[in-house]
Amino acid sequence: MTLPYRPIALGLLAIAFSALVFQRAQAGGSHYYPPVSDPVVKEECGSCHLAFPPSMLPASSWKRMMGELTNHFGDDASVDPATAKHITNYLLSNAGDSGGRRESDKLLRGTSPSKAPLRITELARWVKEHREVPAWEWQHKEVRSKANCLACHAGAERGDYDD
């Protein structure tokens, strides 16, 4: 009995290839930051702006931010103490320097956690990644703010920040 080796080999190759593509798609490409999954955090941190992934800043930053919510980039975003505690716990346990996060390691390279930066858009790596975006694009009426990730990264709400 002769097996049709060629078709079988081609078929296996096709399956291997699609598995690879699927895996990448599932991981959201190479710039993947898990989106906020906690409903309270999503509601409280995602009404005015995208609920930024906690893995984009070190724990020290989140601690500082939650400590000064009455002046949150000029807004009073204070919440009741129980909610604040819940949010802080979530942010700290999912922070970028909480270990084993390859993308965060890259994003936070060159950033000292002791400085506790508050703006993701001021991280050295963020600035480098966005250096080619011209000024007029930031001022575009559909963008308006560097915090508006979704204007350019269509998959941002799913954690996908590929180009």
Add this chain to the structure above:
Amino acid sequence: MKPHAHKQPGMLLLAAMLALASTTTRAAPRDELLAGYAAAAKTADPAFAGFSAARGDAFHRQSFAGGKADTPACTSCHAKDPRTSGRTPAGKAIDPVALSASPGRYADPAKVEKWFKRNCKDVLGRQCTAQEKGDWLSFMISQ
């Protein structure tokens, strides 16, 4: 067959009662909210004669000088037409504020109060009065 025929009207009645009960509980939070604002407005001004959706409409579009420079009016973030989406300064879309366009709105009194507290401070530089809240809410519920 007999017991079944007997049972069905009972079941129908039960279902109808349940349906009625669920619609009343769903409508209740908004009515309670308005009743609370009405009571407070009456205390503040004994001449208070009910809320006005037309006044709420005007309030929604009015510009104020007491709040933050970049948000002088409700319409700085919410759309002028309450049935369409608005947008925050950070670029995030806000669901329409008209009840007809966002049927889930105003069902949680704590959430309504939370946003009045934040937004009145940003727009007017003070807390809104019960009359202002009731007028605005009446307008949005009518839309």
